[in-house]
Every structure is written in C-alpha cells, then in structure tokens.
Amino acid sequence: MPGGGIYPGLMCGRFAMNDAVNAMITDFVLATGRDPSEWMSSWVPSYNIRPTDPVPILLETFVDRSAPSAPSAPSDPTAPTARRAELAQWWLTPSSAKALRGSAPMFNARSETVTERPAFRHPVKRQRAVIPAAGYFETMTLEGKKVPQFVRPPHGLLYFAGLYSWWADPDLPAHDPARWHLTTTILTREAVGEIARVHDRTPVTLPRDLVDTWIDPHVLGDAGLVHDMVDAATDVAETLVFHRVASPIRGDSPETIAPA
Template sequence: MCGRYAIDAEVNDMIIEFVLATGQSPHDWRPGWQAEQVFRPTDPVPILIETLVDRKDPEGPTQRRAEAAQWWLTPSFAKELRGKHPTFNARSETVTELASYRGPVKRQRAVLPARGYFETQTEGKTKTPHFVQAPEGPLFFAGLYSWWADPRKPETDPERWHLTTTILTRPAIGDVAQIHPRTPLCLPADWIEEWIDPKQLGTAEFVASALAASDPVVRGLRFGPAPANRA
C-alpha cells in the first residue's frame, strides 16, 4: 500500500519542466503546495497526463499537461466525491476488472512523480515507519485519473468538475518485500510517455507489460528510517 508519499525540489523542478514543455505556465496548475511536501489520501497531488483533444476520436491529436488531482479516485458513476471504500490505491492485477478502474485504465492513465513513499513495517505489536526511495533520481508511480461531476451543481458552475487519481500497486520484490507485501507500481522513466498515451488502449496485457517493466525499479528500491517529523 502507499498511504503517504513525498516530493522534493528536484521532483518539483521535473514537474515544472514537463509543464513548460507543454506550453503551460506553472501557475496554471500548481495549487500552492511547497517544493518539498508530504501528500496523504484526499490531498491535491500533481499528476502528468495526456488527453485526446476530441474524446470521440481515439486516433486524433493529444495534449499533455500537469494537473492537480484529488488523491482518491472517484469514478464518474459515483454518487459522492469520496466514497466509504478507499480508492487511493488500485491493485494492478485487477485494475482492468473492477468497475471503479476498468474505465479509466483504458485511456485515462497518469504518472505521479515522487521522491519516495512511506511504509510501516509491522512485527507483532511493533510498528516501524520507513521511507522508501530509489538510490538516485525520482520515482514515477503508475496511476489512473477520473473526472467526477457534482450532480448538485449546475453544468455552468466551474466547481462542478473534480479531477481525481489513484496509484497502482503491485507485489513487492527485492528489499522492500521485507517491510510490506505491496508497493507502488514504479515505472522506469522511459515508460512515462507510453503509460500516459491515450492512444494506447489499457488492456490487461498492457498493464502486465508495465508491471514487468517496473521490476528493475522495484528491485532497486531502498528504505531507511522515516524522518520523525514527516512520517
């Protein structure tokens, strides 16, 4: 599971570079978080996405951008913004089967950049918080996004629409398997474009390919004590 993760100045700079490359202004999307920050479920978090200009034309032009999304995916058919069942993580093994995710995984996939994430190791009654990160460079979590329209607001109200997201998880391998059986699906950097490409249909086979590509990244993850003021 991934219930808290952090960005730092390097990750923030990488997101800004992505934004500038799309022609956006960093001020168009950043909702006031700091260069170094810890995110928790339901917080607004930065996601990198690519969307079809015309959703009815899956082979048409696309547009990349960074957005702020609620870290708690709300499917379009939901009756409320935050349901009682947690949706900030989605298991990669079943993401193409479950109703909440099988729609978004087809063409609404996101990347969530991070410095690392927090995980608690439980041994008996002892709980030890750890911070998990790559030896060098940021992590790129595979995610999904979904737009939810508040039925209580009129169609002309700009606050009617809410962008939401989730992080895919996978079985842990390597050192991190010592502290928890699950870990975020961490993509290699050269998979970012492929993962967010809406022209690529998100089938079970495609998700399996992303899972296999993530193996070297996950095996290389390292962990240490979580800073007391950040855990």
C-alpha cells in the same frame, strides 16, 4: 494506512514530493508550451501527502475540437492530444459515483485486477496518469513494533503509475467549471527485492522511459499493457532502498523523511 494506521493492510498510504519533483513537473509543463505558474500557484512541495490531499499528476488527454476545455475525452482514438500537469484529489472517484468520496479506500488500485474492477476498468483504458514522487512511507514490523520507513530510489525520482477520473458535482450547473473534480489513484503490485521485507505490496514504479507510453491515451489500457508495465517496473522495484523515520510521522518538511 502505512505510517499512520488509518487504512490497515493497504499501501502506499503516504508519500513525499520534494523540490526535485517540482523541477521535474516544471520541465514537463514547459515542454508543453504552457506557463508553469498555471499550476505552481496552487501547489507547493509536500513531504507528508495523505489520501484525499491534492497532488499534481501528469496526464495526456484527447483534445475535443468542439470543446477544448471539456474534461471528457472524445471517442475517436485518433484525435489530437495535449499533455497537462493538473492537481487531483488522491482518492479516485468514478464518474458514476454519487459523492466525491465514498467509504471504500480508493487511493490504491491493485494492478492484478485493475482492468476488471468496475471503478477502474474504464479509467485504465485511456485515463492513465503518472505521479512523480521522492519516495513513500511504509510500516515495517520490527521486534513486534510497527516502525515507519521511507522508501525511495537510490537516486532520482519515482514515477508511480496511476489512473485518473473526472467527477461532476450534480449540485452544480453544467456550465459551472467548479462542478468538475479531478481524482486519481496509484497502482500497486507484489513487492520484490529488499522492499518485500517491509511490505508485501509496492507501488508500480515506472521506468522514466515508459512514462510517455503509460499516459498516452492512443494506447489502449488493457491487461496486456498493465502486465508489460508491471513487468518493466520490476527493475525499479528491485533497486528501492529504505530507512527508518521518526514515529509517528508528523509535520511536512524535509525532516519528515530524514533518517531517524
């Protein structure tokens, strides 16, 4: 894992959510008419988020009139929707999986094949999410040594394009709300610009004005949509900057992402 070495060859393997992310999500929730304390009570900003950690994601779901709280979406693409900020396990688990976490790393999804892979081709259609972040960690090889870097935008936040999936625990009864687990993954693409010096892959970082389109379940997530989003994300990717951080990456505070 970048910055940790657990998942070699994969990225992004750690990222940070600071107070600015907290403020952005709070505004998102307020715009829905809901009380931000509904989700804030179970999450605090984190500067060292790792795979399988719970992370807040932004999504828009169909509202099933017969079962408003059901996590599954109705088949009618014209159904009304509701926006939500929810905590999700950062490791996507397909609804058909037998266990909440399998052996294959599922915290990243390659944008080039996301509409083809069995684990992702259903979620990408109408179960897309955005994960706001202050930046992410990546490992850069300098003089034969792996040196952790923190990659960030020159200002503002990053908006990772993601997918989500609901997994039902087969050991719990159907009426038990605890049986449902929300999981998520982050899309990646070929790196461009200066960040390509650090790693050949980078998250798909959406422009802020495309967040609404990406999470809208009325918009069918096909190869064309993914291509358009990746193409639009190029401008963001080309502006990313990075700085060296302390090695190994430890702790969970603003100092974790501070220049070393």
